[in-house]
Amino acid sequence: MSGFGFGLIMFICLVPTVWIMFLYMYPKKWKDHKLVLGVNNRPEFKADPAADEVEQIVQRSRKQAFCISLVCTAIAAVLLLLKGLALKTFIWTVFIFVAVCILPVPFIIGHREMMGLKRKLGIVSDKGINLVDLKTAGSVHALKAVRVIIPNAVGLAVVVLAVLADLKVITFKDIHTGGFTATIVMGTYWLTGLIITFGAYIMDNMKNTVISADSDINANYNRAKKKNLADMVVGFLWLNSIYLIIIYIMFVVGQSDMFVMISIGAYVAVIMAEMVIFVRSNIKIDERYQKEISLISDDDEYWLGGMLYYNPTDRRLMVEKHAGIGSTINMAHPGGKIVGIFLILSLVATLLSIVWLGMLESTPVRLQLDDGKLVCHQLRDEYVIPFDDIADIEYGEDMTKLRMSRTAGVGMDTLLKGDFYVEGKNGCKVFLVPPQKAYIHITTKSGEDYYISGSTAEETREAYEKLK
Amino acid sequence: MIIRIDELSDVPIYQQIRNQIVMGISDGELKAGEQLPTVRALALEMGINTMTVSKAYQQLKMEGYIMTDRKFGARVRMEIEKQGSISDTNKTELKRIVSEARLSGVPKQELLRLVEEYYGKDSQD
Numbered sequence: 001m002s003g004f005g006f007g008l009i010m011f012i013c014l015v016p017t018v019w020i021m022f023l024y025m026y027p028k029k030w031k032d033h034k035l036v037l038g039v040n041n042r043p044e045f046k047a048d049p050a051a052d053e054v055e056q057i058v059q060r061s062r063k064q065a066f067c068i069s070l071v072c073t074a075i076a077a078v079l080l081l082l083k084g085l086a087l088k089t090f091i092w093t094v095f096i097f098v099a100v101c102i103l104p105v106p107f108i109i110g111h112r113e114m115m116g117l118k119r120k121l122g123i124v125s126d127k128g129i130n131l132v133d134l135k136t137a138g139s140v141h142a143l144k145a146v147r148v149i150i151p152n153a154v155g156l157a158v159v160v161l162a163v164l165a166d167l168k169v170i171t172f173k174d175i176h177t178g179g180f181t182a183t184i185v186m187g188t189y190w191l192t193g194l195i196i197t198f199g200a201y202i203m204d205n206m207k208n209t210v211i212s213a214d215s216d217i218n219a220n221y222n223r224a225k226k227k228n229l230a231d232m233v234v235g236f237l238w239l240n241s242i243y244l245i246i247i248y249i250m251f252v253v254g255q256s257d258m259f260v261m262i263s264i265g266a267y268v269a270v271i272m273a274e275m276v277i278f279v280r281s282n283i284k285i286d287e288r289y290q291k292e293i294s295l296i297s298d299d300d301e302y303w304l305g306g307m308l309y310y311n312p313t314d315r316r317l318m319v320e321k322h323a324g325i326g327s328t329i330n331m332a333h334p335g336g337k338i339v340g341i342f343l344i345l346s347l348v349a350t351l352l353s354i355v356w357l358g359m360l361e362s363t364p365v366r367l368q369l370d371d372g373k374l375v376c377h378q379l380r381d382e383y384v385i386p387f388d389d390i391a392d393i394e395y396g397e398d399m400t401k402l403r404m405s406r407t408a409g410v411g412m413d414t415l416l417k418g419d420f421y422v423e424g425k426n427g428c429k430v431f432l433v434p435p436q437k438a439y440i441h442i443t444t445k446s447g448e449d450y451y452i453s454g455s456t457a458e459e460t461r462e463a464y465e466k467l468k
Numbered sequence: 469m470i471i472r473i474d475e476l477s478d479v480p481i482y483q484q485i486r487n488q489i490v491m492g493i494s495d496g497e498l499k500a501g502e503q504l505p506t507v508r509a510l511a512l513e514m515g516i517n518t519m520t521v522s523k524a525y526q527q528l529k530m531e532g533y534i535m536t537d538r539k540f541g542a543r544v545r546m547e548i549e550k551q552g553s554i555s556d557t558n559k560t561e562l563k564r565i566v567s568e569a570r571l572s573g574v575p576k577q578e579l580l581r582l583v584e585e586y587y588g589k590d591s592q593d
Contacts, residue, residue, distance in 0.1 A: 128474055130474075131472055132470070132513050132514050133469070133470055134471055134489075134498070134504065138506060138508070138512065138513060205512065207512070210470060314515045315517065
């Protein structure tokens with residue numbers, strides 16, 4: 001994937017997410033919402049003189065968040081102009097990390113001010129109080145099994161097709177697969193759909209919110225929220241399955257980088273559009289039921305900064321978020337602690353992998369011909385081809401004409417390294433530097449194919465002359 | 469019917485569930501024959517162990533307020549046996565409440581008014 005394509009996809013993912021979060025976390029008409037900056041919206045807040053103070057806190061937080069969102073959008077647009085995949089990946093990752101840390105700051109400050117106001121008004125949170133509607137308990141669901149099984153089954157059928165093609169059980173004319181690349185790519189998309197399905201199932205079974213003493217109101221409110229979520233998930237699953245079909249067709253008929261980039265961009269754009277519809281519907285449901293709220297299950301004290309839930313008396317692992325969309329984890333739950341550690345480790349792993357990517361891009365490749373062997377070396381990777389093992393050798397002027405796809409290894413703008421599927425043969429060893437187009441194709445007596453190049457066309461040519 | 473569970477109360481949670489279901493039946497919020505949620509669903513909703521809910525249901529069943537069935541789950545009994553007397557435990561509890569009210573200076577009329585309110589003015593003596 002090109003550096004620009006990567007940047008564009010990151011832009012399409014990040015910018016709408018930032019604005020969706022802004023709209024959801026900082027609603028203008030705070031009186032119409034169940035929560036204000038992560039604090040339960042109590043009747044006392046809507047009465048004078050507290051209403052003016054709440055209005056000021058909300059508008060201040062909203063203004064700060066708007067400025068931050070605007071700056072994030074501008075930075076994201078500037079990052080589109082960056083060159084070099086490793087540098088771009090590094091800067092984008094750091095930027096996303098910083099944005100994730102900074103975006104909630106106005107919310108956390110506003111939440112603290114709201115909690116202060118709450119104390120000033122003499123409102124005491126019902127610590128440890130749990131409201132449950134006996135009539136809706138376990139009976140409000142919107143995610144029908146058949147609605148998620150069908151799109152997942154369609155996706156699975158395409159994955160099975162890819163596996164069969166990669167195993168050569170079935171063949172298509174001029175198919176561009178091999179080395180299980182298609183299986184891995186499509187399996188990943190399909191598994192993503194499966195994980196989303198699992199998450200949606202958990203959310204569909206989550207505790208129903210109690211907003212009224214009237215069970216019918218509680219049932220309708222929770223049903224509306226869960227149906228909105230179910231519709232969003234089913235929509236995503238169908239999109240995922242349709243996209244699986246499209247990428248499989250791309251594998252069959254051959255893919256151009258441009259088409260891959262456009263299709264991923266369109267896929268992400270549709271997901272974002274779907275998220276916007278989901279958020280707008282959720283806001284409308286909250287506004288519609290705001291006047292019906294007569295009971296408040298006040299657990300504000302258990303929300304750190306309105307974002308992190310820590311309640312040792314609650315045995316549930318997943319709870320509805322006070323900030324943003326969906327559910328979050330109870331950090332006091334043993335499972336929550338494990339997830340927390342996993343998230344920290346993932347973050348460290350991401351940062352380390354970016355450092356590794358930077359090293360890959362900045363470390364030059366070396367071709368050495370001595371002691372009767374050719375050695376291709378970069379970082380920890382080394383290919384050794386003894387001269388007497390070479391059966392055939394040819395020089396190519398333009399590696400971009402090679403039809404190749406990566407099976408395992410590195411596939412960057414500036415470096416191709418590892419096992420590749422090249423010109424209909426699987427398991428070829430590739431050690432190429434794409435900015436220079438020349439390459440050497442070596443076939444060994446044991447039948448292995450190597451595609452190698454030096455850092456420059458001259459170095460490649462020189463190595464070829466010596467090997468010949 | 470809304471159940472309010474106080475996680476920090478000295479009263480065990482199963483007892484709180486039991487008490488509130490009894491109050492719900494008495495108030496008419498839970499009708500005769502009405503289906504109760506399954507043990508698992510209620511435990512999930514409350515964020516507590518299924519054993520706790522199961523214990524509450526067992527006690528309610530033993531006391532004759534609900535009936536349980538493998539096929540239909542737990543339901544409020546159609547006919548609750550009317551013993552016509554207050555149990556010794558409840559008498560002791562009532563005595564404690566009256567004593568505390570007297571020590572707090574609550575007038576007797578106020579207590580009787582509350583009893584009438586909770587019992588139901590139109591109920592037959």
